[in-house]
Amino acid sequence: MSESATIAAPLERSASGLALPRNLSWPALLIALALVVLPLVAGGYWVFTLGICFANAIAILGVSFLVRYGGEVSIGHGVFAAAGAYVVALAEKYLGLSVLLSLPLAALTGALLGMLFAYPSRNISGIYLAVATMALALALPEVLLYFSGVTGGYEGLYVKRDALPGVPRELQRYYLPLAGLVAVVVLLRHFRGSRQAMALLLIRTSAPAAESFGVRRSWARLACMALSAMIAAVGGALLSFSSTTVSPNSFTLWTSIFLLVGSVVSLYSLSLIGSLVGGLFLTLVPLLLAGAGNWVPILYGGALLAVVLGANALPAAWRKRLGGGQS
Amino acid sequence: MSTLQLQAAAMPLAAAAAPGVRSDALSVESLSLSFGGNHVLQDISLRFEPGHITGLIGPNGAGKTSFFNCLTGLYSPQVGRISLGTQRLEGVPPTGRAALGFSRSFQHVALCPELTVVENVMIGLDRQSRAGWLDAFLPFASGRAERAAHRALALAALRRLGIEAVAEALPAELPPGVLRLAEIARAIAGKPRVLLLDEPAAGLNSVETHDLSNALKKLRASDLVLVVVEHDMDLIMEVCDAIHVLNVGRLLASGTPEQVRANPDVVKVYLGDDDE
Amino acid sequence: MADVLGLVWAGIISGCLYAMGAIGIVLIYKSSMVVNFAHGNLAGLAAFLVFGFTAGTLGNMAWGAAVVLSLAIMVAAMALTYLVISPLVFKSDLTSTISTLGVGLVVQGLTQMVFGPDVVSLDLPLPAWRVDLGGLRISAYDLTVLGVTALVIGALYLLIERTRVGIAFRAVSANPFASRVCGLSLRRVHLFSWIVAGVLGLIASLLIVPTTFLSSTSVSSFMLQAFAAAVVGGFTSLPGAVIGGIFVGVLMNLLSFYVAAEFTNTYMLAIILLVLNLFPKGVLAVRGGARV
Numbered sequence A: 001m002s003e004s005a006t007i008a009a010p011l012e013r014s015a016s017g018l019a020l021p022r023n024l025s026w027p028a029l030l031i032a033l034a035l036v037v038l039p040l041v042a043g044g045y046w047v048f049t050l051g052i053c054f055a056n057a058i059a060i061l062g063v064s065f066l067v068r069y070g071g072e073v074s075i076g077h078g079v080f081a082a083a084g085a086y087v088v089a090l091a092e093k094y095l096g097l098s099v100l101l102s103l104p105l106a107a108l109t110g111a112l113l114g115m116l117f118a119y120p121s122r123n124i125s126g127i128y129l130a131v132a133t134m135a136l137a138l139a140l141p142e143v144l145l146y147f148s149g150v151t152g153g154y155e156g157l158y159v160k161r162d163a164l165p166g167v168p169r170e171l172q173r174y175y176l177p178l179a180g181l182v183a184v185v186v187l188l189r190h191f192r193g194s195r196q197a198m199a200l201l202l203i204r205t206s207a208p209a210a211e212s213f214g215v216r217r218s219w220a221r222l223a224c225m226a227l228s229a230m231i232a233a234v235g236g237a238l239l240s241f242s243s244t245t246v247s248p249n250s251f252t253l254w255t256s257i258f259l260l261v262g263s264v265v266s267l268y269s270l271s272l273i274g275s276l277v278g279g280l281f282l283t284l285v286p287l288l289l290a291g292a293g294n295w296v297p298i299l300y301g302g303a304l305l306a307v308v309l310g311a312n313a314l315p316a317a318w319r320k321r322l323g324g325g326q327s
Numbered sequence B: 001m002s003t004l005q006l007q008a009a010a011m012p013l014a015a016a017a018a019p020g021v022r023s024d025a026l027s028v029e030s031l032s033l034s035f036g037g038n039h040v041l042q043d044i045s046l047r048f049e050p051g052h053i054t055g056l057i058g059p060n061g062a063g064k065t066s067f068f069n070c071l072t073g074l075y076s077p078q079v080g081r082i083s084l085g086t087q088r089l090e091g092v093p094p095t096g097r098a099a100l101g102f103s104r105s106f107q108h109v110a111l112c113p114e115l116t117v118v119e120n121v122m123i124g125l126d127r128q129s130r131a132g133w134l135d136a137f138l139p140f141a142s143g144r145a146e147r148a149a150h151r152a153l154a155l156a157a158l159r160r161l162g163i164e165a166v167a168e169a170l171p172a173e174l175p176p177g178v179l180r181l182a183e184i185a186r187a188i189a190g191k192p193r194v195l196l197l198d199e200p201a202a203g204l205n206s207v208e209t210h211d212l213s214n215a216l217k218k219l220r221a222s223d224l225v226l227v228v229v230e231h232d233m234d235l236i237m238e239v240c241d242a243i244h245v246l247n248v249g250r251l252l253a254s255g256t257p258e259q260v261r262a263n264p265d266v267v268k269v270y271l272g273d274d275d276e
Numbered sequence C: 001m002a003d004v005l006g007l008v009w010a011g012i013i014s015g016c017l018y019a020m021g022a023i024g025i026v027l028i029y030k031s032s033m034v035v036n037f038a039h040g041n042l043a044g045l046a047a048f049l050v051f052g053f054t055a056g057t058l059g060n061m062a063w064g065a066a067v068v069l070s071l072a073i074m075v076a077a078m079a080l081t082y083l084v085i086s087p088l089v090f091k092s093d094l095t096s097t098i099s100t101l102g103v104g105l106v107v108q109g110l111t112q113m114v115f116g117p118d119v120v121s122l123d124l125p126l127p128a129w130r131v132d133l134g135g136l137r138i139s140a141y142d143l144t145v146l147g148v149t150a151l152v153i154g155a156l157y158l159l160i161e162r163t164r165v166g167i168a169f170r171a172v173s174a175n176p177f178a179s180r181v182c183g184l185s186l187r188r189v190h191l192f193s194w195i196v197a198g199v200l201g202l203i204a205s206l207l208i209v210p211t212t213f214l215s216s217t218s219v220s221s222f223m224l225q226a227f228a229a230a231v232v233g234g235f236t237s238l239p240g241a242v243i244g245g246i247f248v249g250v251l252m253n254l255l256s257f258y259v260a261a262e263f264t265n266t267y268m269l270a271i272i273l274l275v276l277n278l279f280p281k282g283v284l285a286v287r288g289g290a291r292v
Helices: A001-005 A026-040 A044-070 A080-093 A097-120 A126-146 A169-192 A195-205 A207-212 A215-243 A253-265 A272-288 A295-312 A316-322 B003-010 B064-072 B094-100 B117-128 B132-139 B141-160 B176-189 B206-218 B235-237 B257-262 B264-270 C002-032 C039-055 C063-089 C093-115 C140-164 C164-174 C176-181 C186-211 C218-233 C237-260 C259-277
Strands: B028-037 B038-050 B052-057 B078-084 B102-106 B195-196 B224-228 B242-247 B250-255 C130-133 C136-139
Touching: A001 A126, A026 A169, A026 B102, A044 A080, A044 A169, A044 A195, A044 A253, A080 A097, A080 A126, A080 A215, A080 A253, A080 B064, A097 A169, A097 A215, A097 B141, A126 A195, A126 A253, A126 C218, A126 C259, A169 A195, A169 A215, A169 A272, A169 B132, A169 B176, A195 A207, A195 A215, A195 B117, A195 B132, A207 A215, A207 B094, A207 B102, A215 B064, A215 B250, A253 A295, A253 C186, A272 A295, A295 B038, A295 C093, A316 B206, A316 C136, B028 C259, B038 B064, B038 B078, B038 B250, B052 B117, B064 B102, B064 B195, B064 B224, B064 B264, B064 C093, B078 B242, B094 B102, B094 B224, B102 B176, B102 C140, B102 C259, B117 B141, B117 B176, B141 B264, B141 C186, B141 C218, B176 B206, B206 B235, B242 B264, B242 C093, B250 B257, B257 B264, B264 C002, C002 C136, C002 C140, C002 C164, C002 C186, C002 C237, C039 C093, C063 C136, C063 C186, C136 C140, C140 C164, C140 C186, C164 C176, C164 C186, C176 C186, C186 C218, C218 C259, C237 C259
Parallel strands: B052 B224, B052 B242, B102 B195, B195 B224
Antiparallel strands: B028 B038, B028 B078, B242 B250, C130 C136
């Protein structure tokens, strides 16, 4: 195992200066263990809320992945999350599959959709790409409503099937998303040491340099989009499982924007703690403000501004991660 | 005398290649490149031999960088042939040339700031990798073995350039001289057949240039074509076996360092220019 | 045949409004390199303000007074928005663009808080006058839109070509660094373009409201069309924004009628992807250096 200790030079290194053992840092390991034990002490409300939070955290990881490895910002990732969610719901409705079996299907669908969007947008970047993702997010409800015979229209679909027979429902809806989150974080950690990750990071710095070593821009864009869409789809799939419903209302342009907000609040982190921060922010704020609903967008917007302006005042090492190296 | 004849007369015979080792020369015939009405390069013919370090010099605007970009595939010349041995290179894009064994460094250091030095060098081995997407995410034995092997090769390249000690550092922590050597390590990690160095001494002080010069001399290999574009005359004269001089898009002179230094045309072109 | 003509005419009219929205977006982008994603929300707020001042929620003024007051508030809002994000404008284009999303969220929330989520209708004080011209139905509304658009474009042209601040704007759009070296105040030019964009947004949203209901989200869809128009014309070209707007307006009308009406935004997505693939920088893009 010693080789992975030296090879896995994490992106976090420049900020924390710590050498990270295995595939999770010590604080993350402790928090993961705490979360595993939590349902024994916390009430049902928290168990339910955290389940959704974990799923949101995964979707946020999808957005952050695109920023860190692709240098692009997306306000359309709600579409990929929706894809994952609807695959789970439809698989249950038409094939009788539980989420355990439909999860890989959801991930695959996400990856395919990501590539499908990436291909016509492979030469578009920066703000033009952001506008294209906005159009993608706004187009989704139209498509969902047009095919309402299948997708259940405005009312949407239910996801009620048990994944783990014998285990109480609420606990399933907690542990499955938690397992998913930990799995995604660990897989991404391992990915960081791969040649593909290094190629993606280099091509962000200098496309001519990467190309002279055989790394193509179109490959990089397709790979980034497919992977980030796949992660978001997994998040969406687990979201539909833990919240038991799926409808076009859950995946509007605002959903995509909120995912970006969560990603920014987490400082585009790919770690367990960072994604949890983003997910908590995204999940708790509407719940805490359930009475004064109009404050939600104000708080999100305010938080986004606060984080972005605040990070702007931080030293260069952090700011480089925010600005993504290239504009 | 034509430039090719000059070349043939001047250069010592290339060491006979060991059987089985490819040692193809990189040759350029009648190459012309123009943008709009601007003739950047005109009728250039020359040959880069393996086992030698060949320098390409000329005043600013002579077309050196454009010529380089033609060699690497960034530009497509309107007229002329570029061949590696018998392999024609017209229409082959930079990624394709990488597959054929081309490798280059850049004028502005193009290392990824988020990767450590050894990781940056490992990218030089990317095209030889067989690890797929599953290996990227899951710790399978073959993937891990390849990562370890590539890491060893990268460290070897760094050792060859004398900078193994900084393998785990980030580029932001290192001086430009070391970064330049790291970039060259990346370029040689994959055992290329053609190594093109674009102004490797740019931005280096005299101590760092000296280190660079020693490193370059150690890179000579019978199966490697090494071309250096440079402004630094001392470096060129010390390191190169053969030099080609470009001026306003044409080949002005070719030969050994002594011949080029003595060539009156070359002297005239450089008169009044400060050597960097 | 008369149908096509009517569709095209209606498309031109709505295209003028998209054009105005697009000009606002392009103005801001050209000078400060920021894509103002809050444009739709701010313009919507402006329309709501006019509604509020005339319909009793905030007051019971005459229409003209309401517009002037809303205009003043819009100018203040745009200036405030710019000042809030200005530390980022000089640092990173992407981060400042993301921050406009934050502003948009805040404005959306404010609009909903003050005016509620309900849909309201806002009527313009226009005569209900209509004329039939060779199979084409032209209303007072159509002429108003055309007239206002022409006025706005003319005024903008004079502003940019003839006034000092307009020349400064052109300089900053072409080369911000050199402009600063020459002593131009970048901040002043940015404020100018943001404020003018806000005024244009107010005008555009007031004019589009009669064709649809006003709700806290209706202006966003309109804004996507304005964004598409800006993209088609090339984000850096003001005349391109006008052409893009009319192109988008006409195309959308034709597609809605001949293909299917439920896919407005999907058409937008297709148009954006198609145009950007064929013309990577838009149809009429101005070649300029990229500020990193």
